[in-house]
Amino acid sequence: MKQEVLKNWDLPMVSVAALLIFVICFAAYTYWTFKATNKKVYEEASNIPLGDANLASPSNKGNVV
Amino acid sequence: MSSPHVNVPSSNRRLETFTYDDHIVKLFVIATIVWGAVAILLGVTIAFQLAEWRVNMGIPWTTFGRLRPLHTNAAIFAFCGNAIFAGIYYSHQRLLKARLFNDMLSKIHFWGWQGIIVLAAITLPMGFTTGKEYAELEWPIDILITLIWVIFAVNFFGTIIRRRERHIYVAIWFYIATIITVAVLHIVNSFEIPVTLTKSYSLYSGVQDALVQWWYGHNAVAFFLTTPFLGLMYYFIPKAANRPVYSYRLSIIHFWSLVFIYIWAGPHHLLYTTLPEWAQTLGMVFSVMLWMPSWGGMINGLLTLRGVWDKVRTEPGLRFMATALTFYGMSTFEGPLLSIKSVNSIAHFTDWIPGHVHAGTIGWNYMLIAGVLFYLVPKLWNAEIYSKKLANTQFWLATIGILFYIVSMWIAGISQSLMWRAMDDAGRLMYPNFIETVIKIVPMYWLRAIGGTFVLISFFIMIYNMIKTARSGKKGEEVVYEAYALDDTSLEPNAPTHRKLEGWPVIFSILSFLAIFVGSAIEIIPSVISDKYITKIDAIKPYTPLELYGRDVYVREGCYTCHSQTVRPLSHEVLRYGKPSHASEFVYDHPFQWGSKRTGPDLARVGKKYPHMWHYKHFWDPREVTAGSIMPRYTWLFDGKIDYKTLPKKLQVMQKLGVPYTDEEVQNSVANAKAQAQGIADELALSGVPAKIVEMDVVALISYMQRLGSDYATVPDDTPELATPAVDEETPVEAAVEEAQ
Structure with missing residues (x-):
């Protein structure tokens, strides 16, 4: 049964469907990501690697949690 | 420069210290x-x-x-x-x-x-x-x-x-x-x-x-x-x-x-x-x-x-x-x-x-x-x-x-x-x-x-x-850092x-x-599960035990790094090598050996193209038969002995993989391999090659080389199972096939 189904699987249809799903998802998340109201939040996120953890104060030194 | 939640009032948050590894x-x-x-x-x-x-x-x-x-x-x-x-x-x-x-x-x-x-x-x-x-x-x-x-x-x-x-x-x-x-x-x-x-x-x-x-x-x-x-x-x-x-x-x-x-x-x-x-x-x-x-x-x-x-x-x-x-x-x-x-x-x-x-x-x-x-x-x-x-x-x-x-x-x-x-x-x-x-x-x-x-x-x-x-x-002391523990204050419900x-x-x-x-x-899933792309043709037979051993030698020596085993349906390839490859040719190839580079020529149609002696000389020193060749010598193939005792196990594994070896073929694999090796050695002996060559790896490899494409060569072009390979419309493949034949 499984073999029969796969033999007759219209593969171009499946791949075209996958492509369409990708294009729709791409358009949607591009829209949501580039919405003007979201700009500030993402600008803050881009600073994560620059925001290193602070050095512990001398009194905390060695007191690892 | 810090993430937003770091600025939340610290009174409700737990400050932790830690080190990095x-x-x-x-x-x-x-x-x-x-x-x-x-x-x-x-x-x-x-x-x-x-x-x-x-x-x-x-x-x-x-x-x-x-x-x-x-x-x-x-x-x-x-x-x-x-x-x-x-x-x-x-x-x-x-x-x-x-x-x-x-x-x-x-x-x-x-x-x-x-x-x-x-x-x-x-x-x-x-x-x-x-x-x-x-x-x-x-x-x-x-x-x-x-x-x-x-x-x-x-x-x-x-x-x-x-x-x-x-x-x-x-x-x-x-x-x-x-x-x-x-x-x-x-x-x-x-x-x-x-x-x-x-x-x-x-x-x-x-x-x-x-x-x-x-x-x-x-x-x-x-x-x-x-x-x-x-x-x-x-x-x-x-x-x-x-x-x-x-x-x-x-x-x-x-x-x-x-x-x-x-x-x-x-x-x-x-x-x-x-x-x-x-x-x-x-x-x-x-x-x-x-x-x-x-x-x-x-x-x-x-x-x-x-x-x-x-x-x-x-x-x-x-x-x-x-x-x-x-x-x-x-x-x-x-x-x-x-x-x-x-x-x-x-x-x-x-x-x-x-x-x-x-x-x-x-x-x-x-x-x-x-x-x-x-x-x-x-x-x-x-x-x-x-x-x-x-x-x-x-x-x-x-x-x-x-x-x-x-x-x-x-x-x-x-x-x-x-x-x-x-x-x-x-x-x-x-x-x-x-x-x-x-x-x-x-x-x-x-x-x-x-x-x-x-x-x-x-x-x-x-x-x-x-x-x-x-x-x-x-050398310094280990640096200790501090940061707030992750808690609900960093949640952003409206983000x-x-x-x-x-x-x-x-x-x-x-x-x-x-x-x-x-x-x-x-x-991948349809291609692997479905048999649509692996049409089997009666003329394409599994490798003999000796050929299978020779194939393992081919893999061991990394021949695929310089030689391909697939003829594309392009006119110049058909003219140079022969008929374009067909999926049915490779159904017993575990693993496939199509290669990705042609430092040397394609080998898909090399079977029976040259006598055994040509291959013998070629492995000993490629320049004896091809002036200017850059292929290394494979002299150890003339010293390394065929390990016949591994053959039954190899055929059994192939059986498990779906290769249609009979139990009788598995049982007789050593005797069959020795007989085929003897045939090759006898032909080589006519050119003065010592009889002891029958035991050596080179004989197995020659048997494999002589098999490549030889089954498919016997398949008539009008065999119904043969689907037409992908062809570039501008490429006169059929004319080239006729020319090659």
Whole structure:
């Protein structure tokens, strides 16, 4: 049964469907990501690697949690 | 410069102190440098072997066919692998403000990975190989790789669980995609049935094996040499430039598009083969689409440097990183171009492809690794870079070396391809003798080897610079950091969806898996499960026991690194080799041996083309029958004895894989093999070859060579099971077939 189904699987249809799903998802998340109201939040996120953890104060030194 | 929640009033939050595990990062840095030198030294060695065959040294384990897999594995998994782990472990801790999950797991990860590399360095030169490119390691090592990768994953995701930063930064997305996808690729491609501790046969055969292998092979490039390095880029370039990434929003588009599209592109390695046409087209289309996210990432990286270009001139780390991005842009433009079928018909199997690959591995990976090391080593060893002048020398030597490499391979590839396809007015090949096209490009092989030597020297300069830098470092106390524990104050209920997603690593990982699963499933599952693409023809029989043994010798010696076994339906190939290949020819090939490069001619139709004595002489010294050949001598095939006792087990494993050997054939395999060997030895004896040759490996290999294509030659063209192979409409294949016959 499984073999029969796969033999007759219209593969171009499946791949075209996958492509369409990708294009729709791409358009949607591009829209949501580039919405003007979201700009500030993402600008803050881009600073994560620059925001290193602070050095512990001398009194905390060695007191690892 | 800090994440939003850090500014929440601290009275309600718990301040924690912690340290980072930088010792493990140091170990991976040292391993990167050591294995990098080994990988490049191996590359230069095999480059000289192609320019001058005597550099093979006449020893089995120093021959091109065995060293080339060692070079690729060393470059990808030893050099780049250790660099990835160093960079990930350094950045992961800092981006999450947490020490690695478990120090013991980190150590097991490090020493386990080095153990795998050492095992590869021992087994590959000994000829223990699966014969599948970039996945040559045999099954016990495959299992070890899986275990160590799982330990890495546990350590990685465990650190995420213990994080003090709510949002996982873009670099970590790329690390997640890497860990998930490499695991899937490695496991699916490594399904094999063991024969002995050092020998196994692939679960897949022929076309199916080719599809799975190049799904793996291409995505090893994608998810081992690209996504983790993009993650490193997103961390180390902002850190080195002290500027945030140019566009975080672009990085979101970049990430999701790249991981979704990349996984589909594998079939572009199999254009014009017997792979189903729809899979080839998918591979080509998605490869072209890949250009978009690749350049999105490159642009994002380069524009991060806006305003600090003066630092690129003065800071070695930034200079290497900027150059790496430039090469990344170049190779990700070239890749889609090469995937277009008409371009691929010219470039495939030529030296253009290694040129393209090295634009990536040297230009992108080596340069980015150098940039990361110039950032990491001074930080880890608490020192200043020993000599920026030496770094400058290294940079220019490496850049000139890469350019030598790429340009020489462009010239070699295009020259050879044009010679392969050149026809006169009567439609005959202008260079019917393959060796003519080899001799023509040998000067380019010398140039390539010189370019590689430049790169090697540049690497040794870096090693010296790094050692001097580390030695000048001052020992300090372990640094203790403090950060607030992760709590509800960092939740952002009104944040955009993706921002929320960045705080949900489990859902993020599942979505990443789905992104790579869709393309994999659609391309692979139907092809592997369905028998639609593996039409069996009665005339195509399984290999005899001796031929099967000879095939194993072929795989052991890495013949596939220089010879293909598939005739594309292009007129010049049909004229040169014979009928285009058909999927039914490969149904008993575990693994497939189509190859990816034609340093020597295709062998799909070599069966019965020459007498046994021709092959005998050819393996003893190729120049005895082909003047100007650059193939090494295989004199040990004349001393190594056929291990007949392994044959029943080999046939039994093949039975399990679906090859229709009868139990009687298994029982009589030794006697049948000895009888066939005797027949070959008797014919060789007529030319004065001693009778003892009957016991030697060379006889088995000759039997295999004589079998190649000989079954298919007996199949009439009007056999109903033969579907017409994919044909370029402008290519007069039928006329060429008639001509060839």
